[in-house]
Amino acid sequence: MEWKSRFIATLSLLIVFAAFLICCIQNQKEYPKKMQVAFESCKVRSGPGTTFELVTRVDQGELVIVLGIAEDTECQTWYLLDKKTLPKDIEAEECYIRSDLLTNYDDDLE
Numbered sequence: 001m002e003w004k005s006r007f008i009a010t011l012s013l014l015i016v017f018a019a020f021l022i023c024c025i026q027n028q029k030e031y032p033k034k035m036q037v038a039f040e041s042c043k044v045r046s047g048p049g050t051t052f053e054l055v056t057r058v059d060q061g062e063l064v065i066v067l068g069i070a071e072d073t074e075c076q077t078w079y080l081l082d083k084k085t086l087p088k089d090i091e092a093e094e095c096y097i098r099s100d101l102l103t104n105y106d107d108d109l110e
Contacts, residue, residue: 035102042101046092048078055092
């Protein structure tokens with residue numbers, strides 16, 4: 001009977017892991033993606049979370065390229081930005097902005 005419990009637990013773990021991988025692969029297909037800053041003076045940080053160093057600010061209407069997505073320890077979603085699309089040279093290895101501070105950019109509007 002014990003082997004059946006272990007088998008079910010192992011199978012459940014594999015299913016959860018497979019679902020996680022599928023989700024990650026689907027999310028990566030969406031990037032890179034051009035997005036627009038939705039609010040004035042939004043903070044860009046060196047990592048996905050408010051505990052990371054502030055590296056710059058971006059203003060409403062600025063366009064950025066999102067390279068990926070991450071989650072912080074509080075389950076807040078953050079976007080990894082392409083540093084080349086930021087307004088000044090950044091020394092940080094990576095730059096993140098909270099996902100709710102950006103909106104989709106429609107090229108057809110210009």
